[in-house]
Amino acid sequence: MRPIDLRSDNTAGAEPYVLEALAAANTGTAASYGDDEVSARLARRVSETFEREAFVFPVVSGTAANALGISALCPPWGAVVCHEGAHILVNEAMATSMFSGGAALLGLAGEGSRLTTAALTACLERTAWDDPHSSQPAVLSLTQATEMGEVYQPEEIAALAEVARSRGMRVHLDGARVANAVAALGCTPADLSWRAGVEVLSLGATKNGTMTADAIVTFDAAVAQELRFRLKRAGHVASKGRFQAAQLDAYLTDGRWLASASRANAAMAQLLAGLARLGYEPVVPARANLALVAVPDEISARWAQAGVQFYVIEPGVVRFVTSWATTDADITTALHRFQHDSGRA
Amino acid sequence: MRPIDLRSDNTAGAEPYVLEALAAANTGTAASYGDDEVSARLARRVSETFEREAFVFPVVSGTAANALGISALCPPWGAVVCHEGAHILVNEAMATSMFSGGAALLGLAGEGSRLTTAALTACLERTAWDDPHSSQPAVLSLTQATEMGEVYQPEEIAALAEVARSRGMRVHLDGARVANAVAALGCTPADLSWRAGVEVLSLGATKNGTMTADAIVTFDAAVAQELRFRLKRAGHVASKGRFQAAQLDAYLTDGRWLASASRANAAMAQLLAGLARLGYEPVVPARANLALVAVPDEISARWAQAGVQFYVIEPGVVRFVTSWATTDADITTALHRFQHDSGRA
């Protein structure tokens, strides 16, 4: 019985076009460390994608994208304000604190996995500004789509960024699944980033089809200049940079990234609809390709035995993630196995 | 006129088998962050290659390999002793100092680009041991092949390591071109590493045929355990780890890595022989795929105009590097262009 893998979009392979792009880039010699034509093409592609001049830095992981991107926005004595469930706070081994020279990560509560302007405002109001005893909030980091599969509307990001900027803070977006959010919202990448006040963006790609390439994108030339140095000394500049750039360039070409994300989102919608028919509901509204669903442990244990892979992230709560590679048949099969086993309960 | 690129082995593309390995790894889903079958296979392959249990950590750059590998050997108040021309000291933007929490890099003079036991011994004798005012030498880092294309004999490494260990220091090898050294020396990887006292090794691969994958190799389980954490918080763990592992696994399979290195070495030997006929000699003995050659600037300027790419690294000294991809025809063409233009001088 073939297992249906709904553990993570990280478990999927790469889209075929990625291999084609790598092969196409593998021609002759090229200047190293990103000073090549493919990297230049990627830079243009990113600027087109975001409808303004943007600077792009390929990296090998989302953790690198987040931690290095934020480190260029935050002084060592600063604090990064994020949701208490943010990946940078919970799952990245304090990489952001390390690269920034010791910055604090300040997690705020927020229904589901979304920050609110009320929570942010309250946090900033209780801050001891200009008091050296206290880390100074310097960066707001939002995750889009969130760690629980929710999304922020562009105007929600803009409102949060407005609060942040009123206190001199800068704005970062952890876009590990930003393609899924763009696809879900039907907006443009610009709407979710600089038009809403985002200055530095982790542009997730690996989860959504590339092999080893995510990217930092910034719209600020001074930040970009600083990142050149920060990445090199962090060992995050590949010598044959064209092979990182080629993956990302192909990813952003002809709307592939959004097509892939749409497929993943549709698979999740199909899954959630089927689960709803079985009586299982997400614990927060799920708009992208990830959902937390309330499922009794004895049920989920049987589902696992029936050949569907997923994570029980806390008692009674199961996490499902779909990817660009998830097929209709995968979901149909999974739901069939769920139904069969739920029925026996 | 097609330029002949002798700038760096980083300008070459990837070997065709790398693309095949990536395609082969791109099947179905797999656990993320290196907990997959390809990564397990790589671990076995590395142990076989080095003839003992070894631990391997794919990374995206040699800088990451060096800096993170050393950081697991060196306390923040330690000093890393290396040659004054070592890549870690001169070309890696102090990544080693950053990842180790502020360690000193102590460059010693040494004829050509090789450290001597005499220089190392003198350094250790003048050290203020146990004096907190002074960084304490904690790691010896050797480069093999060296930054100038020389090599250490296994017994030379062993002798240096012996001196280091007599003062409690640990031993690191920057093996950005270790394949070329193994091929040139006709010894085994074990001879150049743990048998000679090396505890952590940067296993270069990108320069010699892979796309985006180098590796840290260690023979010490405690260092390996520490590296798991150090890599994650540095953002150097790829989520789809199989694609990093696949490149390295293919690289080490069927002696490909040494075959590629041998081709590069042979190309350099062919080049040097031709240059000698023209009256140009390397400034230090060159055994691998890199050489510094004394060439008057007015001559090298004409060679560049004639369609050969290389770096003038200081007045009167040219650096040539060959790679797995350099062909006999490339060298013949380059020499032809040199001859033509030298003749006019």
Added chain:
Amino acid sequence: MRPIDLRSDNTAGAEPYVLEALAAANTGTAASYGDDEVSARLARRVSETFEREAFVFPVVSGTAANALGISALCPPWGAVVCHEGAHILVNEAMATSMFSGGAALLGLAGEGSRLTTAALTACLERTAWDDPHSSQPAVLSLTQATEMGEVYQPEEIAALAEVARSRGMRVHLDGARVANAVAALGCTPADLSWRAGVEVLSLGATKNGTMTADAIVTFDAAVAQELRFRLKRAGHVASKGRFQAAQLDAYLTDGRWLASASRANAAMAQLLAGLARLGYEPVVPARANLALVAVPDEISARWAQAGVQFYVIEPGVVRFVTSWATTDADITTALHRFQHDSGRA
């Protein structure tokens, strides 16, 4: 009208014996950087005070004592578990994170300001041990007396330390007011430290009578050796070390430190008794020289106008701190002013 200062024990001056000790130490020349006779005498004094071999490092602030002491116990990828109101988490600008190379500070809830074994156990149970995505709990840091004026019994510290050590964690005590705790509990310094499992201790002294000298005390020779290097490179080794040592040596001589703490504690008891008669009670049981008292803001505002200095730390809660220098007359005067102004309410 002379203000009565109950803001902090940091606002008090130094005990007269400190000036005498400085004058006594100011004789002739002495080896620098702690290699002098006064420093040697302090080392013996600390060992006697703690009834076993101990190593002492004078520092200029409690923040230095905490951050450097913990940094010698915690790897960069570790987490320091403490109360959510711990000074190291809330008031020290992430110094501990900086000196440890990026360690996480993990604040746990706990009634009043005390950690419980239940909370600690729950935290350790939900930890993803050996998972590089998560900071690994490595140090338990307790504050004694706590930030809210409570104390831990020796057996409570021992029970918490036991839980910590069952997971390989090490134990640190922030003893900014440990003298007050020892005096309040009537136990010995050993009872509250190594006998209860504490390995590194911040020995507060400045709040309790010295001018510019606190200390790190450890019972672990390897930690002590590491601290020699950590302190030097942090700039925390005074060249004329005898003047730091002299303050601490005098402090610990003839039970002065406990006599001073007892006076401060007694002043607080007198204050709380008077406040109770006026109808104001501490929000948690206060045993040492600091108390949080529930006082309506309109009342506390009048008290402030009446010439008593203190901090309103949140709406409706006032913090009082007494010191070695607080006199019976100070408290009597303060209570008189309170009574007068409460009466008008």
Added chain:
Amino acid sequence: MRPIDLRSDNTAGAEPYVLEALAAANTGTAASYGDDEVSARLARRVSETFEREAFVFPVVSGTAANALGISALCPPWGAVVCHEGAHILVNEAMATSMFSGGAALLGLAGEGSRLTTAALTACLERTAWDDPHSSQPAVLSLTQATEMGEVYQPEEIAALAEVARSRGMRVHLDGARVANAVAALGCTPADLSWRAGVEVLSLGATKNGTMTADAIVTFDAAVAQELRFRLKRAGHVASKGRFQAAQLDAYLTDGRWLASASRANAAMAQLLAGLARLGYEPVVPARANLALVAVPDEISARWAQAGVQFYVIEPGVVRFVTSWATTDADITTALHRFQHDSGRA
């Protein structure tokens, strides 16, 4: 036989006025962490001393002053250019690298212990500017008086600073013995600092009369604001700040610091004159209170036995340091002992 201590100005005690100032500051309560009247008075005193608005931060060591001061001028990827014998490079355990987040320290050769504009210019010309592989020179750090007892003329500092600023570098002065330099040169503190282009200064005081207080002085308000945060998180803000400020304020009052330095300088001049009569000469011109003198080891060994303390810093070279506390009689006695023992040779 009373030993004559010429090891270091760190072995001297404190001037009597320091104890008086501490006693005077020990009156009543005062706001903590430098928000007190004595600290405010020090700030005014420093501005008067330097003839313009200056910001002052007391610290407990010269290492702290240098490392923290420079860290506010240098990005983590920067390099600090200094003499190869600079204290920050040789004797401070890489504190500057640690506090700056991994900056390189780049030591240049220079006759005696002085940097030259030629050496600095050559260094900057061979720098790979804007190349992320290379640390970017960002700070010039000069030591005044130098580690070998030489001094820079104000116009020499200005010329070096001019070269530095032409490449966007900032200028730091390690003034561990700046008082001796001011006294020796007969210029003003302003002449040696901001008028010559110095932006941040380590104002040594402990060697020259205080107990535990040196200071960072800056003329740049933005640097000062950053230092507030950097010092706090480094644990370098004393809670009872008035006692650090009081030492420095007394030091700078009524020209005491220059009077003390003049005495030390005069003692050194007397010593050197006497040594010259005995046939021993300094290896570089000594202008302040420190000199390296060529003395055969067999002679210096006898001098040591005869009751004079000093350091043999390398075979055949002895270091003498005088201090504010060195008396005419000390020097006369030392010379008498030297003569007696040289005569026997």
